Amino acid sequence: MNTHAATGTRDMAEMSYSEAIRDAMDIALENDSRVILMGEDIGVYGGAFQVTGDLVQKYGKERVMDTPISELGGAGIAVGAALTGLRPIYEFQFSDFATLAMEQIVNQAAKIRYMLGGEVSVPLVMRFPAGSGTGAAAQHSQSLEAWLAHVPGLKVVMPATPSDAKGLLLAAIEDPDPVMIFEHKLLYKIKGMVRRGFFTSPIGVAEIQRSGTDVTLVATSIMVHKSLSAAEELEKIGISCEVIDLKTIRPIDCETVFSSVKKTSRLVCVYEAVKTFGIGAEISAMVAESPAFDFLDAPILRLGGADNPIPYNSKLERASVPQVDDIVSRVADLVHGKI
Amino acid sequence: MNTHAATGTRDMAEMSYSEAIRDAMDIALENDSRVILMGEDIGVYGGAFQVTGDLVQKYGKERVMDTPISELGGAGIAVGAALTGLRPIYEFQFSDFATLAMEQIVNQAAKIRYMLGGEVSVPLVMRFPAGSGTGAAAQHSQSLEAWLAHVPGLKVVMPATPSDAKGLLLAAIEDPDPVMIFEHKLLYKIKGMVRRGFFTSPIGVAEIQRSGTDVTLVATSIMVHKSLSAAEELEKIGISCEVIDLKTIRPIDCETVFSSVKKTSRLVCVYEAVKTFGIGAEISAMVAESPAFDFLDAPILRLGGADNPIPYNSKLERASVPQVDDIVSRVADLVHGKI
Amino acid sequence: MTQQERQNEPFALTRYTPDQLKDALRKMHLIRKFETAAEDSYMRGLIHGTMHLSIGQECSAVGSCMPLAASDQITSTHRGHGHCVAKGADISRMFAEFFGKETGYCKGRGGSMHIADIAKGNLGANGIVAGGIPIAVGAALSSKRLKTGKVVLCFFGDGANNEGAFHESLNMASVWDLPVVFVCENNKYGMSTSVERSTPVKNIADRAAAYAIPGVAVDGNDFNAITEAVDRAVVRARAGQGPSLIESLTYRWRGHSKSDRNRYRTKEEINIWMSRDPIDRFRSFLVEHAVLTADEASTIESKAQKEIEDAIAFAKDSPDPQVSDIGRDVYTARPQ
Amino acid sequence: MTQQERQNEPFALTRYTPDQLKDALRKMHLIRKFETAAEDSYMRGLIHGTMHLSIGQECSAVGSCMPLAASDQITSTHRGHGHCVAKGADISRMFAEFFGKETGYCKGRGGSMHIADIAKGNLGANGIVAGGIPIAVGAALSSKRLKTGKVVLCFFGDGANNEGAFHESLNMASVWDLPVVFVCENNKYGMSTSVERSTPVKNIADRAAAYAIPGVAVDGNDFNAITEAVDRAVVRARAGQGPSLIESLTYRWRGHSKSDRNRYRTKEEINIWMSRDPIDRFRSFLVEHAVLTADEASTIESKAQKEIEDAIAFAKDSPDPQVSDIGRDVYTARPQ
Ligand SMILES: Cc1ncc(C[n+]2csc(CCOP(=O)(O)OP(=O)(O)O)c2C)c(N)n1
Ligand SMILES: Cc1ncc(C[n+]2csc(CCOP(=O)(O)OP(=O)(O)O)c2C)c(N)n1
């Protein structure tokens, strides 16, 4: 369900993914004095990926807070602030640095409400620029969303479009529980039409981005775009793909996936993270234990990242994650019964 | 393949799981002067779970090193030491505290060899007491092995028996790459026959602990024991279970699983970690994309932990992870076509 | 009393009313008795987890919380029963939590290591060493941004001072001048590891200099010393002058937890500390200064004992949580 | 020269031979030219990642490594090209790595942020701020346990000093008296955040007191000052007396990385620092003290330029890694 489907184009503006995120933060900062931004170099520098941009000029250093380089403490301060009345949006400069803050994210943010018998909530948003493709090598290119999706108490979203980048972020800020947002760095510059002003996209709802009959491609983040491109190619050779943008990976919108699989009888999961133990495993298993299983006419295919750290060399880097060509050839093989 | 299968009982001794681990460390400390133990309170205290016991008396404080409470630094020091000639075995007091050290485990230990073009290796062993059942609540009861199994460069093992606890640890110490060992806390006191002296159990090899024809149960760690108990119950109602002890979850011994599924045509994954995004997802997906898929006569079932932090109250705590009864009833339902 | 005499008077007498001081004594007794009863319940198999008792540290907990207003907040640790009582908790709900009951502070979900009392400003114990430190700083950030005037007092142990979270949190609290008071309860050991083996500086309080904040080490078993030091820090925090670090020197009489064999310290050491019972010391002080009589003191103690017994009875009679509610409160229920 | 005269002589002249000093100058030029060529390659689209240039910090890198023996080890940072050259790396293999080639130090897998040179004792740059600090301490632990006599020098930036890893690592290095020298290169900014906004103490070196180790801040652009300070720390470490913290005050001329718009500092500030070029300063010092002539200095510089050009040619001509080798070295290949 697209929340802005009903809106005329007059209310829409073209903006990039990062502009859409900034717009959402701007609106939230404007509307709600409890909202603060925290992160490294998000102030005058505008953020490592220029996502916060000039917000510090508009809202000041007290609401757009540069932190020292202290991810564990910074994340923990955000948790404490969320627990006591603020609505912090904490930016990790790269999602890889979440490895330093897992304690606060997983042991504290995710569990405090439950451990305290529901007496409190932790309305915290964290943003994780993720993924490869920037030539930044193994410590700056990971896709670690599966870790957080394994943790009850968190919600995890992966917007693929500028519109969802805005709508899901605004939904996350309104959400009383901690919401983790994975943003693929290569998406920051893509453009799209986005509704002006305040709106939310629902957390936990997937969207069929292209209808088809032969095979269901369930994709996340940048892989939605690659899957759509692959679907166009595949159409040329007579293969009709249904492409689902999962959007949220905790909680997963199973019904949308199940219905699609019942229709197409084939399932391919496309994601950038390391294939093993990634989102594809969960989607596959979720279908394999559901009634949709009986509708399957082919093995469930996972197209995920290679089983190696992301290398620096750009050819190797590209070869480490699924590309449009890979999707085309593997899906064709599947549909043609070669897998 | 059981490496001590050929050995007579004279060479065997009954010992507990924790004694077996201690025995392995004792042998390694004795045989190889590069081996050191590091961790919090592993010296005179003997370890939070009394696994290191009196080793400090035998080898001294320079080789059985109590660290301050500094998991990130401690893990990183172990990484640096492994890189430069020592063979550290680092104990986390509870696996939950690995959340503080993910940076060093994932960005450094797992990737250094690859990032440096193979010029070095990191022969590091880390031990993670994991799991629930001790009434220690949400921050001391997690099963986070899926996170590490998602990371290329690491190996991840989960011994279920005293013999494997020893054999896999000795294999891990010999291994040139970082090996992560998850030990379920409730297993420390179980007893079993263990070969005396030095031997290794192969990393990456699963073992069929019980043969059967109706359904394959793939289990890890404590769930191997629960699955074996369930299999006995199920036999009484005419259901023949094959129980596979996976032992290593990175890399996974797919062939053993595939052959079994081809024989039984039904698959159930049993594990304690939160079901979603856990080991069961990977096993299920691995089978669903393999030729074994065609042999499946029923949906693939996952029996994993509930979607909540582990609660303190003991009834809720028990209800949060699969128990023998749950396995019996779900497997029966599956075999009887009710799922 | 002349001005001069008043100045020489012990801090607590100048600052607190007799009723407040009696209440402090009452709380110390409650803590001691809570812990003793908890230990006893464990011995009798009524509890299935572990516990970390603060017997011997009662004065540190109560004295540290004394300068706080009711609306001020604290964060606590695995050894948190005392802090919870000091901040005004209801003993019945504490026992109920300890027994895993639905009437407990956390409805039986958290247990000993996670008891919190949000209404009274206790943001919770924490199972992660140093896990509460950044959370306290975050609460202080809320106070500053939302202008609530609250001060946050952050308890942690000597062992916690070597965690990275300590360093990062004190640094940021200082950079942003946040209203937080760090109270490091140095009971000489982090589990089995003595401060000498974990921390190369003489006083943990010396580390305050690394953050350009005031640091002072005081005898945490001396009610006047600890209240005076914390009071100064609270005043400073409330005035917007930023954080302070106070090292409260104390001692735990019992083992770290129930699995402790006490191999890392001597019986003599324990005995010396037990012979300097901080509660006796405070009671004597109060009697000496005629805040109360010995009889009144005994009455306070026996009332505390009664309170404990009633609380245990309440807790025992309380219902267990329903297994069907296991998924409640993982997320906030929202109107659809 | 009398004993007295020798004592007044600048440290570097008393300790190093003219050849060593000329080599130090050569290395500084190599670093400057490596960085300039790297920047140029980036501008011309030959590089697809980012890079962190150390122009302006050459003296700090070379001076810090000067007191080390060839077998001693270093850990480095994202801004690590200079450290790598200082420890004796082959420029050709550095460029090859920078260009992602199979002949590079990391066979094209690591790139700028992970260049290492194990043979020369450079354990590697690190993409994680402070990520190399515990690793350095671990290497020092190996030295102590394996009795290799090695000293480990650990480079990190001012920004890194607020990471928990800094605190934990310095603490343990001190507790165990490990042979490690911590060199904090304070170039005034962690990305856009000035030290004043991130670190409340006057000198980062003051934080040494929190670990009971010596701490000293020196002008890292003054060859004598930095070599003397590091030398003292190395001697101390080698003698088993434990770690030291040295703050090397310096400045980066370029932006943090290629995406930097330099909004957080003024042009004037940059210009002032650029007018105090540390390489010019070192060269003048050497000429003044007749270690070499101005002509000899120019020859060293032009030879360095030639070395750079040859290295770039080598790197450009080198083969890319094979895509089929993508999985190599994730694990160690073992004989079956
Ligand atoms: C991050 C983390 N590491 C280790 C532990 C295990 N542990 C629990 S309490 C404790 C000792 C803490 O010492 P201290 O901070 O001095 O507090 P005390 O127990 O003395 O009150 C340890 C090591 C933990 N809970 N969390
Ligand atoms: C853990 C971590 N946090 C943030 C970053 C992003 N980052 C890279 S360099 C840098 C600034 C480091 O400052 P400093 O330590 O002073 O080194 P300098 O760049 O000045 O040499 C930052 C924030 C990172 N790489 N790792």
Ligand SMILES: [Mg+2]
């Ligand atoms: Mg202590």
Ligand SMILES: [Mg+2]
């Ligand atoms: Mg800097």
